[in-house]
Amino acid sequence: MTTLSAGIxxxxxxxxxxxxxxxxxxxxxxxxxxxxxxxxxxxxxxLAVLIGFLLGGQYILKVxxxxxxxxxxxxGIVLFLIGIRMVFPPVEGGVxxxxxxxxxxxxxxxxxxxxxxxxxxxxxxxxxxxxxxTAEWGIALFLxxxxxxxxxxxxxxxxxxxxxxxxxxxERLMGMLLIALSVQMFLTGLSAYLHIAV
Numbered sequence: 001m002t003t004l005s006a007g008i009x010x011x012x013x014x015x016x017x018x019x020x021x022x023x024x025x026x027x028x029x030x031x032x033x034x035x036x037x038x039x040x041x042x043x044x045x046x047l048a049v050l051i052g053f054l055l056g057g058q059y060i061l062k063v064x065x066x067x068x069x070x071x072x073x074x075x076g077i078v079l080f081l082i083g084i085r086m087v088f089p090p091v092e093g094g095v096x097x098x099x100x101x102x103x104x105x106x107x108x109x110x111x112x113x114x115x116x117x118x119x120x121x122x123x124x125x126x127x128x129x130x131x132x133x134t135a136e137w138g139i140a141l142f143l144x145x146x147x148x149x150x151x152x153x154x155x156x157x158x159x160x161x162x163x164x165x166x167x168x169x170x171e172r173l174m175g176m177l178l179i180a181l182s183v184q185m186f187l188t189g190l191s192a193y194l195h196i197a198v
Contacts, residue, residue: 001129013118016114017170020155030103040153043145043148045110045111046115046145053120061128072185073186073189075124079122079179082116086175087175
């Protein structure tokens with residue numbers, strides 16, 4: 001996997017267009033002058049968590065005694081479920097369920113909004129499959145996060161300009177791409193496992 005394809009994968013997983021309605025709903029009761037600060041704080045927390053998984057991914061897998069094939073298959077399943085929820089979202093509460101009241105802190109904007117389990121699984125898979133390329137994966141992660149941050153910080157403008165129906169259509173398109181990537185990840189892991197088993 002190239003740095004660009006890893007960045008695109010992480011960007012699709014972070015789903016900034018799908019997160020726009022969630023972020024706007026969570027921030028509707030927050031004073032307007034605080035909204036941008038809250039969003040920046042949550043995005044930085046998400047980046048810190050993802051960098052932690054990027055740098056500590058190999059150690060986590062060693063401690064848990066997980067093989068690369070297990071992470072690939074498990075990551076593919078998680079990505080598939082996230083993609084399905086993007087294409088067919090629940091009726092109430094969006095992808096991440098019912099929102100709480102007050103100013104959000106860490107949950108659900110940073111985690112799982114931006115730094116969700118699928119992004120963490122993807123980083124674990126990248127660092128375990130090609131451990132010598134941590135710097136490249138770091139660049140891919142930062143670029144994906146930066147694109148996500150720009151979109152989410154422009155969420156009010158994008159929501160007014162594109163409208164909810166266009167954002168929904170774009171999120172479903174991203175969901176379809178994510179489903180295709182998840183199936184590929186699952187098949188790669190399964191193929192590697194069967195090759196070892198034989």
